[in-house]
Amino acid sequence: MNDDPEIKMSPLCQEISSGGSTIKVEIYDDGQEGWILEVVDEHGNSRVWDDSFSTDTAALTEVKKAILEEGIQVLIG
Numbered sequence: 001m002n003d004d005p006e007i008k009m010s011p012l013c014q015e016i017s018s019g020g021s022t023i024k025v026e027i028y029d030d031g032q033e034g035w036i037l038e039v040v041d042e043h044g045n046s047r048v049w050d051d052s053f054s055t056d057t058a059a060l061t062e063v064k065k066a067i068l069e070e071g072i073q074v075l076i077g
Contacts, residue, residue, distance in 0.1 A: 010056035
């Protein structure tokens with residue numbers, strides 16, 4: 001029997017490519033009516049935001065804003 005809770009993934013999860021680099025954006029339910037934002041780079045490195053977001057759309061907006069302002073390389077690690 002598996003007692004691990006099922007992780008609810010957002011339908012907004014996606015890969016984003018820019019400047020020859022690609023990241024995988026993973027957004028999942030935190031179990032407390034919020035959404036966790038995690039970015040996995042092409043080397044398997046993971047970055048998780050400290051704070052959760054009220055919506056999955058807000059989480060996706062945050063990562064896209066970071067890419068526009070700082071470039072995708074800031075998320076490659």
